[in-house]
Amino acid sequence: MKFHGSMRMMLIKKGAEASLYLETWHGRKAILKRRLVKKYRVPELDKEIRIQRTKHEPSIMHKAKEAGIPTPIIYMVDISSTTIVMEFVEGKRLKEILDGIPLEERRKLCRHIGILVGKLHKYGIIHGDLTTSNMILTPEGRIVFIDFGLSEQSFEPEDRGVDLHLMKRALLSTHFAYAKECFNSIVSGYMEIMGEDKTKEVLSKVREIEKRGRYVSER
Amino acid sequence: MKGGYCLGIESTADDFGVGIVSFDGDVLANVNDAYTPEKGGIHPREAARHHARVAGRVLAEAFQKSGVKPKELSAIAFSQGPGLGPCLRTGATAARALASYLGLPLIGVNHCVAHIEIGKLISKAKDPVTLYVSGGNTIVAAFEAKRYRIFGETLDIAAGNCIDVFAREAGFRSDNGLPLGRIVEERAAKGKKFIHLPYTIKGMDLSFSGLLTATINLLHEGKYQIEDLCFSFQETIFSMLTEVTERALAHTEKKEVLLTGGVGSNNRLKEMLRIMTEEHDAAFYSVSKEYALDNGAMIAWVGVLSYKHSLIIPIEKSFVKLKWRLDEVEVPWVDEDDAD
Numbered sequence: 186m187k188f189h190g191s192m193r194m195m196l197i198k199k200g201a202e203a204s205l206y207l208e209t210w211h212g213r214k215a216i217l218k219r220r221l222v223k224k225y226r227v228p229e230l231d232k233e234i235r236i237q238r239t240k241h242e243p244s245i246m247h248k249a250k251e252a253g254i255p256t257p258i259i260y261m262v263d264i265s266s267t268t269i270v271m272e273f274v275e276g277k278r279l280k281e282i283l284d285g286i287p288l289e290e291r292r293k294l295c296r297h298i299g300i301l302v303g304k305l306h307k308y309g310i311i312h313g314d315l316t317t318s319n320m321i322l323t324p325e326g327r328i329v330f331i332d333f334g335l336s337e338q339s340f341e342p343e344d345r346g347v348d349l350h351l352m353k354r355a356l357l358s359t360h361f362a363y364a365k366e367c368f369n370s371i372v373s374g375y376m377e378i379m380g381e382d383k384t385k386e387v388l389s390k391v392r393e394i395e396k397r398g399r400y401v402s403e404r
Numbered sequence: 405m406k407g408g409y410c411l412g413i414e415s416t417a418d419d420f421g422v423g424i425v426s427f428d429g430d431v432l433a434n435v436n437d438a439y440t441p442e443k444g445g446i447h448p449r450e451a452a453r454h455h456a457r458v459a460g461r462v463l464a465e466a467f468q469k470s471g472v473k474p475k476e477l478s479a480i481a482f483s484q485g486p487g488l489g490p491c492l493r494t495g496a497t498a499a500r501a502l503a504s505y506l507g508l509p510l511i512g513v514n515h516c517v518a519h520i521e522i523g524k525l526i527s528k529a530k531d532p533v534t535l536y537v538s539g540g541n542t543i544v545a546a547f548e549a550k551r552y553r554i555f556g557e558t559l560d561i562a563a564g565n566c567i568d569v570f571a572r573e574a575g576f577r578s579d580n581g582l583p584l585g586r587i588v589e590e591r592a593a594k595g596k597k598f599i600h601l602p603y604t605i606k607g608m609d610l611s612f613s614g615l616l617t618a619t620i621n622l623l624h625e626g627k628y629q630i631e632d633l634c635f636s637f638q639e640t641i642f643s644m645l646t647e648v649t650e651r652a653l654a655h656t657e658k659k660e661v662l663l664t665g666g667v668g669s670n671n672r673l674k675e676m677l678r679i680m681t682e683e684h685d686a687a688f689y690s691v692s693k694e695y696a697l698d699n700g701a702m703i704a705w706v707g708v709l710s711y712k713h714s715l716i717i718p719i720e721k722s723f724v725k726l727k728w729r730l731d732e733v734e735v736p737w738v739d740e741d742d743a744d
């Protein structure tokens with residue numbers, strides 16, 4: 186039997202790959218994340234992607250908790266309807282607040298992000314979609330990471346480099362005015378966890394990725 | 405500022421193109437000559453030699469077609485990057501010679517900006533999320549705070565390159581001038597069985613090298629029908645492209661998607677993007693092959709836009725920029741009011 190959720194489900198965000206609904210779960214405010222059928226892709230591929238991500242996301246979110254990164258609590262997973270019900274995290278997305286706060290506070294927040302990313306990487310988790318839209322600042326000052334749909338497990342410098350490269354590019358495209366300053370603070374937090382050598386290794390990967398030629402003349 | 409024409413030279417890779425565009429955006433000539441390697445991919449020096457050989461004829465043809473005389477031109481534009489060094493230098497040399505001989509200002513144009521701008525001019529899209537996908541580039545970009553920002557791109561090879569390499573491995577030949585991608589498309593249309601292949605997306609970035617290797621391995625195993633392999637290969641690549649474009653669309657909250665570049669002429673890719681944009685109540689635009697592929701008109705058009713904003717470079721500083729990124733370019737002509 187498929188899990189449908191209640192009749193009063195309220196759509197709060199239609200993302201690229203999933204829709205988020207506001208729900209109540211045994212009296213608690215909850216988010217219902219449903220990966221919807223994408224008509225543009227063939228059903229075989231569509232089903233595989235949705236099921237794989239629905240299975241993968243909760244387990245890696247749990248693993249992230251082991252590493253000390255706050256992530257929403259999972260209440261329920263239903264594979265047949267590719268649905269996850271999880272804790273509704275009160276707070277604001279960093280994307281909305283990062284530009285409007287004083288310099289010192291922004292630096293502190295970014296350093297905090299760097300510490301969390303460092304912890305993830307040290308534990309062998311690659312988030313896969315590090316953007317300020319995927320981080321929520323709670324009223325108590327915790328930063329909660331969300332959306333682990335594209336995450337993977339790896340200790341490879343290349344994968345860590347891609348992760349930080351994505352973070353950097355997300356800053357450049359969304360917070361252009363402070364991108365550099367923010368990224369530097371993130372790196373300082375990251376280094377606190379990963380140590381200088383590992384950080385340097387990952388940063389040289391980031392540079393390598395940025396420089397990678399788009400032209401392959403001969404193969 | 406009315407009246408006036410700009411001549412543009414495109415030579416980033418295998419095409420040598422010359423376009424002449426009026427200040428109002430009328431394309432008066434768009435002449436192109438492509439270098440076709442006898443075997444394998446583009447060899448940069450061979451391509452450059454081709455460009456040098458055809459430059460005079462292509463230029464003459466463009467003047468003849470447009471009816472514009474060299475004396476009537478207001479500026480000379482050329483593709484300054486990104487691209488293959490020897491090819492870029494050949495086009496740049498021709499542009500510098502013309503500019504100094506005619507005493508005209510020289511304008512260096514970013515190839516990727518040119519693809520987006522000609523796409524907008526021809527399709528009438530105002531503020532799109534652009535998917536530019538060709539043999540050399542795979543970029544998802546949109547205008548944000550004075551620049552075209554890159555939201556996603558390939559982490560290794562370009563999608564078109566991935567398709568070409570597979571096609572050559574499969575033994576497809578473009579005997580009758582048909583692009584290799586077109587042959588893959590035709591074969592794919594006859595495929596029925598979907599074979600699962602590596603699907604790699606990182607944020608809004610893509611990676612094709614693992615997919616290419618896996619598909620080539622399956623090809624050599626010989627277990628599957630070539631039609632089914634083409635079908636699955638194409639479906640996987642295009643689903644990845646559509647997914648990252650969808651992510652950029654959701655992220656930027658824009659209302660238009662523009663598809664351009666050589667791979668953009670694939671009907672299945674167009675269909676997928678159209679379905680996706682409709683689901684987001686956005687409009688889908690694509691451009692005809694003449695303007696989706698590398699061409700001189702797009703360089704001339706950005707030449708016009710740049711000229712109107714006095715973005716002129718002295719000849720002695722007109723070095724080519726092999727890795728010139730899209731997001732490094734100022735685009736003061738883009739109306740902030742159109743973009744949100």
